[in-house]
Amino acid sequence: MKKGIKKTMLLTLSGLAVLLIVVLVALFSSSGIMRTSEYLEPWQRTYSQQFEDPRIRLAAHGLLAANGHNMQPWKIRLDPKETMVFFLYADSDRLSKQVDPFARQTMISQGTFLEYVQVAGVELGYKTAIELFPDGNYDEQNLTESMDSKPVAKVTLISAEPVKSPLYSSMYLPDTNRAAYQKTPLTAEQLNQLESINTDKDITMKIYQDKKNMEKLGNYAIQGAIIESGVHRINEESAAIFRANEYQKNKYRSGFSLEGQGTSGVMKHIMQGLITIFPSINSEKTSADIFVKSTQTAIDHTPAYAMIITKDNSRIEQVKSGMLYSRLVLTAHQLGFVIQPPSQVLEEYPEMKEQYTMIHREYADGGSTIQMFFRLGKPTREFPQSMRRDVMDLIDASEGAEK
Numbered sequence: 001m002k003k004g005i006k007k008t009m010l011l012t013l014s015g016l017a018v019l020l021i022v023v024l025v026a027l028f029s030s031s032g033i034m035r036t037s038e039y040l041e042p043w044q045r046t047y048s049q050q051f052e053d054p055r056i057r058l059a060a061h062g063l064l065a066a067n068g069h070n071m072q073p074w075k076i077r078l079d080p081k082e083t084m085v086f087f088l089y090a091d092s093d094r095l096s097k098q099v100d101p102f103a104r105q106t107m108i109s110q111g112t113f114l115e116y117v118q119v120a121g122v123e124l125g126y127k128t129a130i131e132l133f134p135d136g137n138y139d140e141q142n143l144t145e146s147m148d149s150k151p152v153a154k155v156t157l158i159s160a161e162p163v164k165s166p167l168y169s170s171m172y173l174p175d176t177n178r179a180a181y182q183k184t185p186l187t188a189e190q191l192n193q194l195e196s197i198n199t200d201k202d203i204t205m206k207i208y209q210d211k212k213n214m215e216k217l218g219n220y221a222i223q224g225a226i227i228e229s230g231v232h233r234i235n236e237e238s239a240a241i242f243r244a245n246e247y248q249k250n251k252y253r254s255g256f257s258l259e260g261q262g263t264s265g266v267m268k269h270i271m272q273g274l275i276t277i278f279p280s281i282n283s284e285k286t287s288a289d290i291f292v293k294s295t296q297t298a299i300d301h302t303p304a305y306a307m308i309i310t311k312d313n314s315r316i317e318q319v320k321s322g323m324l325y326s327r328l329v330l331t332a333h334q335l336g337f338v339i340q341p342p343s344q345v346l347e348e349y350p351e352m353k354e355q356y357t358m359i360h361r362e363y364a365d366g367g368s369t370i371q372m373f374f375r376l377g378k379p380t381r382e383f384p385q386s387m388r389r390d391v392m393d394l395i396d397a398s399e400g401a402e403k
């Protein structure tokens with residue numbers, strides 16, 4: 001009898017083990033665990049070295065920059081006559097029209113790219129002369145046409161002695177960390193180091209770590225998240241750029257993925273497998289709840305907030321804000337700090353208008369515009385790198401770019 005029970009138990013256990021293996025195999029293969037993560041190749045230090053053309057080399061660094069919705073809205077035209085000149089255009093096929101109706105974040109993302117190009121230039125031996133809007137301003141009434149025809153920047157490379165840049169290696173770290181931060185505030189010296197990065201008189205950078213402002217700003221961040229997560233068309237826009245597994249990530253190489261929520265390793269593959277097999281797990285309601293909950297956790301573990309504020313809201317100021325943001329991110333990394341911009345409250349769609357107006361009334365005087373609002377602190381854990389496109393996809397083929 002005892003022997004019989006033992007046998008049944010053994011059979012049950014081995015049955016369960018087989019079932020577990022079958023389930024894991026199904027999850028892992030749906031996740032694409034065996035696939036090479038091509039979407040991470042641009043993060044390899046050797047990646048840019050395969051390109052002879054220094055303009056492509058530098059662009060391969062630019063695309064590592066932070067950018068709204070990870071849309072990587074960049075197009076490069078290599079000057080066919082001047083081999084040290086390229087033009088950066090905003091890619092009008094990569095806008096997030098619901099969440100960023102005036103393409104303000106898209107323009108900030110041009111600046112983040114340009115600053116990375118500049119920092120890489122120093123290390124690789126090129127001075128980069130950047131002229132913003134060399135063919136004049138956009139026609140705002142015909143914005144997408146303007147983006148296609150007018151460059152955001154003309155970048156001229158001038159050979160120079162390579163100089164080891166302390167910021168260079170920070171470019172290879174993920175720019176955005178959405179996890180909880182340690183309590184440690186910035187020291188007076190660190191504050192000074194970050195605040196002194198800005199030298200533009202039309203731009204103000206403020207860092208807050210006092211109790212009153214921390215409470216107020218945390219409240220804006222959570223209100224922004226609650227409002228945004230209740231806007232169906234925005235949820236749809238975000239869902240459409242969510243890449244559920246390795247196959248999709250290698251195909252699109254932009255947009256959102258589980259790495260953006262800090263998930264990596266085996267857990268990432270289990271989650272990716274589940275979402276691929278049962279897409280309803282990632283329903284609008286579930287995603288909204290996760291977003292609000294993770295924002296609350298982030299706010300509860302934030303020692304400082306900061307803002308980049310510009311006098312006016314011109315396209316040039318937006319681009320310059322992006323350049324400053326990139327420099328801040330890199331400097332913060334050097335100091336051992338990480339950053340996340342909970343941008344919802346700065347977004348210009350009707351449902352956010354009240355919060356947008358309130359935060360501007362309180363923190364941006366005289367009609368100035370808050371371009372970036374971000375939390376910063378020492379990380380409690382590392383965040384994984386997110387998808388990046390192949391730099392050759394950014395190069396306008398009509399110019400006959402060569403590898």
Ligand SMILES: Cc1cc2nc3c(=O)[nH]c(=O)nc-3n(C[C@H](O)[C@H](O)[C@H](O)COP(=O)(O)O)c2cc1C
Binds near residue numbers: 112175
């Ligand atoms: C203009 C702008 C707005 C952004 N807004 C948000 C945001 O609201 N919440 C967030 O978590 N990250 C935000 N980010 C960060 C991007 O999502 C992030 O840079 C992108 O997904 C690539 O990831 P990485 O920075 O880790 O490389 C923003 C970045 C920029 C440049």
